[in-house]
Structure formats: C-alpha cells, structure tokens
Amino acid sequence: MTDLHDRAAAVLGTEEGRVRWPYGMSPIHPSEKRKDPERYEQRRAQRLAGQEAMVSWAEHYGLKYSEAGCCPFWLQGKTSRRCRPYGPHANRCTRYGTHVDQDWLDHAVGWLKGGRPAVLTSAPYGLEYITEAPERLAYWQQEDPRLQVVQGTGWYGHGTTQIVMWRTDILDEVAPA
Numbered sequence: 678m679t680d681l682h683d684r685a686a687a688v689l690g691t692e693e694g695r696v697r698w699p700y701g702m703s704p705i706h707p708s709e710k711r712k713d714p715e716r717y718e719q720r721r722a723q724r725l726a727g728q729e730a731m732v733s734w735a736e737h738y739g740l741k742y743s744e745a746g747c748c749p750f751w752l753q754g755k756t757s758r759r760c761r762p763y764g765p766h767a768n769r770c771t772r773y774g775t776h777v778d779q780d781w782l783d784h785a786v787g788w789l790k791g792g793r794p795a796v797l798t799s800a801p802y803g804l805e806y807i808t809e810a811p812e813r814l815a816y817w818q819q820e821d822p823r824l825q826v827v828q829g830t831g832w833y834g835h836g837t838t839q840i841v842m843w844r845t846d847i848l849d850e851v852a853p854a
Contacts, residue, residue: 681729688735689742697742699786701833702728723834730832734854739790746787748778749817752797752824752844781810781840784833796843796851800833804840817842829853 685696698704705724710717735742745751781801788796804810814826823844831839831854843851 681725681732684736685728685732688732688740697744698728699731699742699784701784702731704728727832727834730854734832735788738788738796738848738851740788740796741790743787743789743794746789746794746797747785748782749797749821749824749842751787752794752842753821754794777809778813780807781813784837790847793847794844795847796841798831798842799840800831800837801840802835802837804828804838810840814840814842825851827851827853 682696685698689699690697696703702724705717705721709720734740781804782799783802784800786798787794788798790796801807801810818824818826823846824842825845826840826842828838828840829852831837833839839853841851841853
C-alpha cells in the first residue's frame with residue numbers, strides 16, 4: 678500500500694479493504710489504460726493530485742469523512758429524519774428534497790471533527806451561473822451565526838469551484854484546499 682492510501686484510509690475510512698473515496702474521487706480504473714494510455718496517465722495524475730489535496734486538507738484540520746453529510750441541516754446537527762434521500766421526510770433536506778441548495782451542493786462531502794459535524798464541502802460546476810448560490814449561502818449564515826463560508830480552488834477539478842461551509846464553534850478558520 679502507498680502512503681496516500683494509508684493516509685486516505687485514516688481520513689476517509691475503508692470498506693472491504695478499499696478507501697471510501699467520495700463520489701468522483703476514486704482511482705481511475707486501470708482498464709482505461711488500454712483505450713488511451715496517454716489520456717489514462719493524464720487523468721490518473723490529475724486524480725492522484727486531487728486525492729492528495731483532499732487528504733492533506735482533511736489532515737490539516739483534523740477532519741474525518743462522513744457519508745451522512747448532505748446539507749447545512751446536517752452541519753447544524755438538525756438532520757434527524759430530515760436528510761434522508763428517500764422516504765416521507767426526504768423533502769425537508771435542502772439537497773435531496775426541496776432542492777433549493779442542490780446546485781451549489783454538487784459533489785458535497787461532510788466532514789467530522791471529534792465525531793461532530795464540522796465542515797461541508799461542495800464542488801459545483803459553473804458557480805458563476807448559479808444565480809441563487811450567493812443568496813442561499815448568505816441565508817445559511819444568517820440562519821445560523823456559527824456557519825461561515827469561503828470559496829476557492831479545491832480538489833475536484835473539472836472547472837468546479839470549491840465551497841467550504843463550516844461551524845466556527847468547532848473550527849475557527851477553514852480555507853479551501
């Protein structure tokens with residue numbers, strides 16, 4: 678195993694011996710090398726750089742991946758049944774249900790600090806075209822003064838902008854990767 682694999686396993690956890698990479702961050706499958714070796718190596722290098730950035734960022738803040746993290750309700754600790762993707766309560770989640778935040782919550786990842794919801798990251802495409810995003814991010818900061826938001830370059834790539842929303846009662850400051 679590699680150093681990155683071991684570090685990622687500590688931050689993201691494992692399932693059946695494999696790192697639980699969030700959507701879009703798992704290793705490029707080796708079978709793609711047969712189709713186009715040059716493209717495979719390029720994509721593999723980009724993915725490895727993104728994985729390294731994600732793991733280093735999480736290590737820096739002492740964060741662990743949470744598969745349950747989905748929307749600001751989770752970050753506030755108000756999920757209960759609200760943030761299940763299916764069922765009678767799904768419509769209350771702002772990502773899976775009412776969809777008011779789904780555009781800026783693309784590639785969302787929840788992060789724990791000391792077992793508590795601490796950070797929510799996302800990587801939407803074309804953030805400049807999501808006209809509701811600034812209003813929604815401001816709404817959440819007004820809704821809960823503990824929440825802060827910053828944007829910048831992240832680990833996902835592909836023309837996305839990383840949005841980082843965090844709880845200031847758990848972490849004073851968080852920057853994009």
